[in-house]
Each structure stands twice: as C-alpha cells, then as structure tokens.
Amino acid sequence: MTSPRKTEDEARAAVAAMEPIMAIEGRQMSDRDKDLLVDLIRGVITFAEVTVIIAREEGYDIDNA
Structure with a gap:
C-alpha cells in the first residue's frame, strides 16, 4: 500500500461531486462502492485490490497474483 494522497474528506468530496452526474445518467453507487472509491482515491488500496x-x-x- 502507498501512503494516502488525499485526506478522507477530500476523497469523499470528490465522490460526492460525481453523484449529480451519475444521477443525470440514471446511475447510483452503493455506500460500499463509495467507500472503496474513497480508499482508492486516497491511495490506501490499489486498483488490483479493489x-x-x-x-x-x-x-x-x-x-x-
């Protein structure tokens, strides 16, 4: 794992900013998926781990592997 690139608040704000766009497209993200995306943005987990x-x-x- 790498050290966090953004704070949790910054990552959650980025995810929240995507929600209106997703809503326009008729999509939504589960809370679990939001948490995974926040961790990915922060650099806490890798794409491979997700x-x-x-x-x-x-x-x-x-x-x-």
Whole structure:
C-alpha cells in the first residue's frame, strides 16, 4: 500500500461531486462502492485490490497474483 494522497474528506468530496452526474445518467453507487472509491482515491488500496474485493463479493474466486 502507498501512503494516502488525499485526506478522507477530500476523497469523499470528490465522490460526492460525481453523484449529480451519475444521477443525470440514471446511475447510483452503493455506500460500499463509495467507500472503496474513497480508499482508492486516497491511495490506501490499489486498483488490483479493489478488483479482487469486488470479484469476491460477486462470488468469483480469484487470487491476488
């Protein structure tokens, strides 16, 4: 993991700024997905880690390699 690039408040503000755009497009993001995106923006987790987390939540058994 890398050190955080943005504060949690900054990352949450960035995610909140996307919500109106997503709403116009008829999309919404779950609270769990928002939390993952915040962690990704902060640099707390990597894209590869997010991929594994989402895949496992959907029932796919993939490894981190």
